[in-house]
Amino acid sequence: MEQTELATAAQRVEPTSAPKIHAEGVSVYYGDKKAIDHVSIDVHTEHVTAFIGPSGCGKSTFLRALNRMNDTIASARVEGVIELDGEDIYNSGMDVVQLRARVGMVFQKPNPFPKSIYENIAYGPRIHGLAQGKGELDAIVEKSLQRAGLWEEVKDRLEESGTALSGGQQQRLCIARAIAVDPEVILMDEPCSALDPIATAKIEELIDELRGRYAIVIVTHSMQQAARVSQRTAFFHLGNLVEYGHTSDIFTNPREQKTQDYITGRYG
Numbered sequence: 001m002e003q004t005e006l007a008t009a010a011q012r013v014e015p016t017s018a019p020k021i022h023a024e025g026v027s028v029y030y031g032d033k034k035a036i037d038h039v040s041i042d043v044h045t046e047h048v049t050a051f052i053g054p055s056g057c058g059k060s061t062f063l064r065a066l067n068r069m070n071d072t073i074a075s076a077r078v079e080g081v082i083e084l085d086g087e088d089i090y091n092s093g094m095d096v097v098q099l100r101a102r103v104g105m106v107f108q109k110p111n112p113f114p115k116s117i118y119e120n121i122a123y124g125p126r127i128h129g130l131a132q133g134k135g136e137l138d139a140i141v142e143k144s145l146q147r148a149g150l151w152e153e154v155k156d157r158l159e160e161s162g163t164a165l166s167g168g169q170q171q172r173l174c175i176a177r178a179i180a181v182d183p184e185v186i187l188m189d190e191p192c193s194a195l196d197p198i199a200t201a202k203i204e205e206l207i208d209e210l211r212g213r214y215a216i217v218i219v220t221h222s223m224q225q226a227a228r229v230s231q232r233t234a235f236f237h238l239g240n241l242v243e244y245g246h247t248s249d250i251f252t253n254p255r256e257q258k259t260q261d262y263i264t265g266r267y268g
């Protein structure tokens with residue numbers, strides 16, 4: 001694969017504020033097995049940060065640590081510190097439901113609720129008390145669907161089931177659902193892997209638009225996708241963060257031989 005081809009779309013963007021997420025010395029275990037080894041990383045607003053690396057290197061495990069999604073796995077244990085705006089998300093006073101609204105998640109396979117399009121979006125704001133009455137809720141639903149680039153396609157069929165939409169529309173619905181509760185960070189775990197190239201291109205465009213407002217972290221198996229959508233790239237290998245930096249540097253001028261080997265397709 002041509003490295004120059006990978007780097008063409010990558011922009012150099014410098015952070016303008018303190019990191020949104022600061023992770024320091026994070027290790028994640030499943031029982032006795034260490035899946036992530038002492039990873040430190042900063043994630044910034046107005047950046048898309050891509051996690052790349054061979055299968056099983058721990059990308060999803062580390063992503064899930066960022067909003068305590070690993071809490072749902074009985075054998076999983078997290079060591080180290082992960083701060084959101086300077087606050088340790090693993091401290092005992094942290095409200096995990098609130099945390100997952102602030103740090104939303106979009107999964108590999110679109111997973112709309114088996115409810116109407118409207119309800120898919122309205123559910124979160126309602127339980128988080130974000131709307132005073134129907135008018136405000138309607139406005140949140142419309143705004144979220146607009147930001148997710150889906151409004152024009154669904155505005156006349158809000159009462160239809162979310163599961164009746166196409167795969168790409170369902171994924172944008174899931175992004176709208178995450179946006180509806182006013183998140184600060186959106187974690188995406190291979191959000192395009194179940195989509196065709198046209199739906200993938202739409203999601204990538206959307207990710208670029210959303211970047212202005214949120215910190216976005218995306219796990220991807222596609223180096224072309226990382227090069228197209230991200231400004232920062234983190235390369236993981238065997239549970240270690242091998243290299244983290246500007247996407248343009250990672251793909252054209254990596255510091256580490258392992259990164260070079262991976263991006264040139266020598267393994268993975």
Ligand SMILES: Nc1ncnc2c1ncn2[C@@H]1O[C@H](COP(=O)(O)OP(=O)(O)OP(=O)(O)O)[C@@H](O)[C@H]1O
Nearest residue numbers: 030035053054055056057058059060061062073075
């Ligand atoms: N629920 C679990 N219980 C036990 N081990 C797990 C669990 N989830 C992941 N692992 C292990 O942790 C390691 C990292 O897995 P993870 O899914 O985070 O990697 P990944 O880089 O996201 O892989 P892929 O690209 O294939 O999705 C692997 O060895 C995997 O087998």
